[in-house]
């Protein structure tokens with residue numbers, strides 16, 4: 001995703017108690033935490049839920065967490081519904097990246113097919 005200048009650590013956590021959302025009352029699949037000023041991030045996956053996710057859902061989860069990296073610097077204290085705005089922004093960014101890649105693949109396939117016909 002072009003985030004090579006970040007140090008990204010991946011943790012596969014098996015203790016699901018770490019993932020209870022305090023505000024929404026459900027378990028989350030993954031969480032990104034880090035120090036944007038040092039460009040370091042840790043993405044922790046909830047291994048109690050990962051096996052039940054489809055490949056497409058996991059891809060979206062991973063892109064979503066990577067998009068958190070893009071907005072880390074704008075995040076502050078969780079005041080009011082601020083975190084909901086962050087989540088909405090990150091969902092939109094993740095969808096935009098996934099759509100762009102899918103469209104790029106379509107164009108790539110078309111170009112390859114044209115080459116073969118000529």
Ligand SMILES: [Zn+2]
Pocket residue numbers: 064068087090
């Ligand atoms: Zn999120």
